[in-house]
Amino acid sequence: MKQRRVAIVGVGYSQVGRNTGLSERHHAAQAAVAALDDAGLKPTDIDGASTWGGDAIDFAHMLGMQPLRWHLNVGISPAFIQPAMHAAMAVADGHADTVMSFRIMMQQPSSAQLSSGKAELGQPSMSDASFMMPYGDFSPTQWAGMLMTRYMHESDATEDHFADFAVAQREYAMKNENALQRSPLSKDDYLSAPFISKPVRLLDCDYPCDSGSAVIFTTEERARDLKKPAVFVETSALAATSDMNFELLPDMAHTAVFQCADNLWASTDITPADVDCAQLYDGFSVITFQWLEALKLCEAGQAGPFVAAGNTRLGGAMPTNTDGGACNVGRRHGANFCIEAVHQLRGESGERQVSDAEVAVWANGFGPFAGAMLLSTR
Amino acid sequence: MDHVSPPKPMSEDLTAPFWEGANQGRLLIQRCQQCGRYIHLPRPVCSNCLSFDLSFEQVSGRATLYSYTITYRAFHPYYVDKVPYVLASVDLIEQPKLRFLTRLVDIAEADLKIGMDLVVDFQELEPGFAVPLFKSNHSHPAAGAS
Numbered sequence: 001m002k003q004r005r006v007a008i009v010g011v012g013y014s015q016v017g018r019n020t021g022l023s024e025r026h027h028a029a030q031a032a033v034a035a036l037d038d039a040g041l042k043p044t045d046i047d048g049a050s051t052w053g054g055d056a057i058d059f060a061h062m063l064g065m066q067p068l069r070w071h072l073n074v075g076i077s078p079a080f081i082q083p084a085m086h087a088a089m090a091v092a093d094g095h096a097d098t099v100m101s102f103r104i105m106m107q108q109p110s111s112a113q114l115s116s117g118k119a120e121l122g123q124p125s126m127s128d129a130s131f132m133m134p135y136g137d138f139s140p141t142q143w144a145g146m147l148m149t150r151y152m153h154e155s156d157a158t159e160d161h162f163a164d165f166a167v168a169q170r171e172y173a174m175k176n177e178n179a180l181q182r183s184p185l186s187k188d189d190y191l192s193a194p195f196i197s198k199p200v201r202l203l204d205c206d207y208p209c210d211s212g213s214a215v216i217f218t219t220e221e222r223a224r225d226l227k228k229p230a231v232f233v234e235t236s237a238l239a240a241t242s243d244m245n246f247e248l249l250p251d252m253a254h255t256a257v258f259q260c261a262d263n264l265w266a267s268t269d270i271t272p273a274d275v276d277c278a279q280l281y282d283g284f285s286v287i288t289f290q291w292l293e294a295l296k297l298c299e300a301g302q303a304g305p306f307v308a309a310g311n312t313r314l315g316g317a318m319p320t321n322t323d324g325g326a327c328n329v330g331r332r333h334g335a336n337f338c339i340e341a342v343h344q345l346r347g348e349s350g351e352r353q354v355s356d357a358e359v360a361v362w363a364n365g366f367g368p369f370a371g372a373m374l375l376s377t378r
Numbered sequence: 379m380d381h382v383s384p385p386k387p388m389s390e391d392l393t394a395p396f397w398e399g400a401n402q403g404r405l406l407i408q409r410c411q412q413c414g415r416y417i418h419l420p421r422p423v424c425s426n427c428l429s430f431d432l433s434f435e436q437v438s439g440r441a442t443l444y445s446y447t448i449t450y451r452a453f454h455p456y457y458v459d460k461v462p463y464v465l466a467s468v469d470l471i472e473q474p475k476l477r478f479l480t481r482l483v484d485i486a487e488a489d490l491k492i493g494m495d496l497v498v499d500f501q502e503l504e505p506g507f508a509v510p511l512f513k514s515n516h517s518h519p520a521a522g523a524s
Contacts, residue, residue, distance in 0.1 A: 114453050115454065128419050129387075131387070131393070133385040135509065135511075136449065136465060137479060138385075139451075141451075144447075147445070149447060153445070194450065196450060196451050198449075247479045248479060250475050252445055
């Protein structure tokens with residue numbers, strides 16, 4: 001089958017916020033309407049849907065996107081990259097012409113709710129929890145703590161570098177009116193924030209909220225006729241290197257993001273030197289550090305000093321997480337990085353715009369699995 | 379405070395032998411009877427030789443520290459009065475990267491060192507439910523960080 005070049009033509013968010021009281025369907029509907037409006041498309045133009053969170057068929061039916069030629073519900077996966085990549089592949093292959101891809105994320109119970117017994121985490125579907133929970137292992141924050149300990153042991157990163165990172169991200173968020181956290185942040189604020197699972201502090205974590213995000217992929221030909229400049233999917237890559245037990249990863253300092261990055265660069269003539277901005281998943285800040293190294297945007301083991309030297313700031317060598325990152329815009333599970341990359345490449349990022357941005361990489365996942373996508377306007 | 383039970387493992391064919399061993403003070407790890415590979419977490423098949431002939435065997439209980447985190451927030455009622463505690467990923471010495479999740483006990487934070495020698499310490503969290511935790515193995519000082 002002849003592969004078609006694929007473009008992103010519409011992006012949108014729901015009313016993102018803390019415990020919004022809105023349902024998953026409501027977030028999906030708001031995000032979908034925003035993305036359709038952004039693209040100048042109507043629901044019947046959509047003939048494919050993919051999601052993590054909720055059900056793609058349900059959302060499409062609710063929104064009048066009928067009939068569908070392609071659909072996909074994604075389970076546990078490296079965040080938004082999975083429904084996004086499959087949407088792009090479906091369009092490239094001709095299984096669908098225009099696909100809407102969702103990530104619907106509902107805020108999880110807090111530590112206070114869980115420890116008071118008023119709420120429980122979702123029950124695991126496989127038996128490995130039997131070797132985790134009896135030791136007091138419940139939360140991704142704890143896995144991140146172990147990964148961060150080992151990463152700091154093997155690299156040059158220090159807690160001071162993570163403080164620099166938090167400050168750099170907040171500086172972008174202060175330039176983003178859609179960020180949930182916009183007040184000034186100092187390194188002392190970071191260092192005095194409580195540990196959740198040491199070395200992970202509160203400000204190393206993404207910010208819990210309800211969110212809906214949607215992105216539309218279509219062919220180059222259709223993209224040329226729509227109202228916004230086309231942002232093309234240059235290439236994308238996945239990697240999975242272990243099962244889902246982050247706690248037992250064979251190499252916590254070099255997780256699947258490294259294999260994924262190698263796969264990405266092997267699939268394109270674009271090189272790390274061509275990248276104008278990077279949008280790198282920050283569910284925990286150590287994740288962004290590993291992506292910076294893996295994608296060869298800095299030297300091996302040097303993400304900490306690279307951040308501390310200001311390279312990820314606006315005007316730096318590699319502006320990174322220019323919407324402020326999920327620690328500031330709220331947990332949109334990587335969809336924010338896809339959408340921010342689109343905004344940057346369209347020149348729509350306002351005060352935080354990277355000048356002449358033509359190539360952006362966005363990346364999701366960490367630990368056992370990872371995915372990345374390269375976008376360009378060239 | 380009302381008695382709160384610790385979180386317990388589900389009782390399944392693949393997990394029961396391990397937890398029965400723990401109650402007897404024995405650390406049992408699944409091992410392939412064809413190629414000799416230790417397997418943890420327990421699986422129905424050996425990833426090395428694809429044999430289904432697997433059984434549980436006692437190991438030495440010695441390990442080295444691969445990584446750790448000090449958990450300050452409770453994510454379950456049982457742990458409310460137990461934070462902070464040290465969750466750790468350790469390598470059992472029987473095989474390279476025979477990675478095992480556990481909790482460390484009786485080690486001061488300043489003494490936590492990646493690569494340090496550890497030894498199993500079974501602790502009964504409630505009657506009839508023992509878990510293999512790990513403590514510093516003073517008789518086998520660490521040879522150096524791994």
